[in-house]
Amino acid sequence: xxxxxxxxxxxxxxxxxxxxxxxxxxxxxxxxxxxxxxxxxxxxxxxxxxxxxxxxxxxxxxxxxxxxxxxxxxxxxxxxxxxxxxxxxxxxxxxxxxxxxxxxxxxxxxxxxxxxxxxxxxxxxxxxxxxxxxxxxxxxxxxxxxxxxxxxxxxxxxxxxxxxxxxxxxxxxxxxxxxxxxxxxxxxxxxxxxxxxxxxxxxxxxxxxxxxxxxxxxxxxxxxxxxxxxxxxxxxxxxxxxxxxxxxxxxxxxxxxxxxxxxxxxxxxxxxxxxxxxxxxxxxxxxxxxxxxxxxxxxxxxxxxxxxxxxxxxxxxxxxxxxxxxxxxxxxxxxxxxxxxxxxxxxxxxxxxxxxxxxxx
Amino acid sequence: xxxxxxxxxxxxxxxxxxxxxxxxxxxxxxxxxxxxxxxxxxxxxxxxxxxxxxxxxxxxxxxxxxxxxxxxxxxxxxxxxxxxxxxxxxxxxxxxxxxxxxxxxxxxxxxxxxxxxxxxxxxxxxxxxxxxxxxxxxxxxxxxxxxxxxxxxxxxxxxxxxxxxxxxxxxxxxxxxxxxxxxxxxxxxxxxxxxxxxxxxxxxxxxxxxxxxxxxxxxxxxxxxxxxxxxxxxxxxxxxxxxxxxxxxxxxxxxxxxxxxxxxxxxxxxxxxxxxxxxxxxxxxxxxxxxxxxxxxxxxxxxxxxxxxxxxxxxxxxxxxxxxxxxxxxxxxxxxxxxxxxxxxxxxxxxxxxxxxxxxx
Numbered sequence: 001x002x003x004x005x006x007x008x009x010x011x012x013x014x015x016x017x018x019x020x021x022x023x024x025x026x027x028x029x030x031x032x033x034x035x036x037x038x039x040x041x042x043x044x045x046x047x048x049x050x051x052x053x054x055x056x057x058x059x060x061x062x063x064x065x066x067x068x069x070x071x072x073x074x075x076x077x078x079x080x081x082x083x084x085x086x087x088x089x090x091x092x093x094x095x096x097x098x099x100x101x102x103x104x105x106x107x108x109x110x111x112x113x114x115x116x117x118x119x120x121x122x123x124x125x126x127x128x129x130x131x132x133x134x135x136x137x138x139x140x141x142x143x144x145x146x147x148x149x150x151x152x153x154x155x156x157x158x159x160x161x162x163x164x165x166x167x168x169x170x171x172x173x174x175x176x177x178x179x180x181x182x183x184x185x186x187x188x189x190x191x192x193x194x195x196x197x198x199x200x201x202x203x204x205x206x207x208x209x210x211x212x213x214x215x216x217x218x219x220x221x222x223x224x225x226x227x228x229x230x231x232x233x234x235x236x237x238x239x240x241x242x243x244x245x246x247x248x249x250x251x252x253x254x255x256x257x258x259x260x261x262x263x264x265x266x267x268x269x270x271x272x273x274x275x276x277x278x279x280x281x282x283x284x285x286x287x288x289x290x291x292x293x294x295x296x297x298x299x300x301x302x303x304x305x306x307x308x309x310x311x312x313x314x315x316x317x318x319x320x321x322x323x324x325x326x327x328x329x330x331x332x333x334x335x336x337x338x339x340x341x342x343x344x345x346x347x348x349x350x351x352x353x354x355x356x357x358x359x360x361x
Numbered sequence: 362x363x364x365x366x367x368x369x370x371x372x373x374x375x376x377x378x379x380x381x382x383x384x385x386x387x388x389x390x391x392x393x394x395x396x397x398x399x400x401x402x403x404x405x406x407x408x409x410x411x412x413x414x415x416x417x418x419x420x421x422x423x424x425x426x427x428x429x430x431x432x433x434x435x436x437x438x439x440x441x442x443x444x445x446x447x448x449x450x451x452x453x454x455x456x457x458x459x460x461x462x463x464x465x466x467x468x469x470x471x472x473x474x475x476x477x478x479x480x481x482x483x484x485x486x487x488x489x490x491x492x493x494x495x496x497x498x499x500x501x502x503x504x505x506x507x508x509x510x511x512x513x514x515x516x517x518x519x520x521x522x523x524x525x526x527x528x529x530x531x532x533x534x535x536x537x538x539x540x541x542x543x544x545x546x547x548x549x550x551x552x553x554x555x556x557x558x559x560x561x562x563x564x565x566x567x568x569x570x571x572x573x574x575x576x577x578x579x580x581x582x583x584x585x586x587x588x589x590x591x592x593x594x595x596x597x598x599x600x601x602x603x604x605x606x607x608x609x610x611x612x613x614x615x616x617x618x619x620x621x622x623x624x625x626x627x628x629x630x631x632x633x634x635x636x637x638x639x640x641x642x643x644x645x646x647x648x649x650x651x652x653x654x655x656x657x658x659x660x661x662x663x664x665x666x667x668x669x670x671x672x673x674x675x676x677x678x679x680x681x682x683x684x685x686x687x688x689x690x691x692x693x694x695x696x697x698x699x700x701x702x703x704x705x706x707x708x709x710x711x712x713x714x715x716x717x718x719x720x721x722x
């Protein structure tokens with residue numbers, strides 16, 4: 001039996017565009033292995049207009065248009081997406097039937113986590129599930145939004161928020177059901193790790209950073225990466241979800257990297273150690289401590305071996321000791337995949353059955 | 362709502378004994394977070410007798426007795442477990458109600474995968490789910506047993522068979538739903554990795570191996586580890602399940618380690634490389650290729666950095682590139698936990714609902 005999910009895309013940048021093409025590519029396995037069909041019934045953007053069609057938009061064509069910088073519909077006008085979401089939900093029976101999904105991928109204001117938080121709240125209270133690649137909602141308001149989701153009987157999922165396609169939250173939720181996460185440490189920001197690695201071999205800070213910006217990996221506002229804000233937001237999101245913390249990026253102890261860090265990196269390397277920007281959090285008696293800081297790691301530490309854009313998180317658990325998961329390269333497809341995996345999670349809920357993957361018992 | 366699962370333990374060695382105490386330790390979270398209660402209704406051993414009680418045995422007390430080497434019930438006599446399982450299932454309404462679970466942890470004959478395969482088949486055809494820590498069934502007969510399970514409408518799970526508590530099969534099944542695994546490579550045998558690491562620093566093969574045997578990590582028959590049989594069985598199990606192969610340990614190309622490997626290991630290390638016993642498999646046009654072989658890895662390879670008893674698998678995927686999962690120390694508790702996580706997977710099926718983990722949206 002196939003369930004058709006109706007998607008309202010809020011934000012339509014590179015990630016959402018890749019998500020749309022990925023949905024097309026995966027149409028057959030989605031239906032066959034997961035009983036999921038999708039119809040994009042609305043797209044809301046800040047600058048390129050908006051488009052709605054209850055019977056479904058040609059999202060692929062609109063993605064190509066958006067990529068060329070052309071508007072996808074009439075101008076957005078003054079109405080913000082947070083006000084539009086309930087309107088759309090009211091018109092769609094899919095919301096009542098738990099088949100409406102808001103896909104939130106707007107540009108994030110790291111200082112406040114907005115407008116993503118408002119979008120998530122508006123969607124959940126309107127009867128839509130939410131999947132988002134934004135770290136803001138989990139980093140700033142996880143507890144409140146999780147409660148809103150529970151009360152609404154809808155899902156609030158954000159697998160792509162922290163580590164692109166690496167299944168962090170799914171890993172803990174689905175595969176470590178009886179395990180307590182006591183803490184974690186990780187390298188979670190690609191730009192700073194790339195710059196640190198490059199400086200070890202003599203590149204300057206500015207050169208290495210420019211390379212990451214040129215490749216579209218670094219944030220447009222470089223300070224979000226190099227001052228540790230992105231890592232702090234991810235740390236807050238992870239700690240809030242996995243350790244039950246009530247952090248925001250601002251309450252995570254934070255350190256960044258700069259031109260002068262190069263000397264420390266080369267000195268560490270010469271001494272057989274590696275300088276890494278490490279995110280860590282752990283349960284303590286007084287609550288959850290969390291920080292992002294430069295650490296000199298021994299060469300045989302798993303995090304020390306991460307080159308360039310590799311990311312990893314090491315979980316410290318009660319029953320299993322340490323488990324690490326490593327991503328050897330992230331990007332648009334990985335983040336778009338994370339959204340897709342969230343959609344499949346919702347599909348499993350709605351169909352109520354066990355995962356039906358072909359060829360697996 | 363709580364579902365009571367009735368367990369029939371086939372094999373009652375260290376793993377099963379730890380599983381029993383872990384069930385006791387986790388009784389409250391199992392009921393509260395997963396709606397699962399358990400009752401051990403039978404224990405069948407090869408040498409220490411057997412015990413049954415429809416209302417439940419005091420499995421903890423019997424585990425202490427077995428640990429002291431005392432029989433747990435009347436002598437087993439001639440009847441093999443494979444014949445007993447259907448008898449027990451017939452008497453228990455739990456089998457018809459999908460609440461009977463056979464927990465298979467007998468000693469494995471690596472040459473044939475028995476008696477585990479017979480136990481799994483007997484259980485499934487009698488209406489019981491199966492969870493096992495044995496790699497034999499997946500390494501020798503995955504396809505047939507998976508089909509038997511599907512026809513019977515029962516689960517055949519073996520999370521602990523390959524990497525103790527690392528959630529390998531769960532990871533792929535639950536968190537990579539739309540991802541195709543193209544291949545994998547990994548370090549999957551603790552004993553050989555420990556011995557290789559020790560030899561790099563001048564220990565002899567015999568010393569290092571004796572240490573692992575003393576610690577109860579190495580198999581009693583050392584050739585299962587050092588000749589690569591254990592790694593080949595794990596490779597076959599992984600390839601059969603994740604790549605749809607039809608391998609047995611015998612059809613995996615296989616290499617082991619010996620006293621003379623020490624020289625290669627120290628030479629590699631001196632050249633800035635590491636010698637590792639690597640298990641790998643991949644899809645090819647002609648089918649799935651699989652091998653266990655000594656490989657000299659560059660120092661910055663994730664597998665090169667695994668010291669002592671650390672294990673890891675790097676998955677090569679279509680959508681996500683490479684993802685690695687690393688276990689920094691395995692053991693009895695980890696394997697027992699894997700059985701527990703399999704039980705929770707079955708609990709989710711039977712209750713038909715989404716995972717109900719407290720505090721998560």
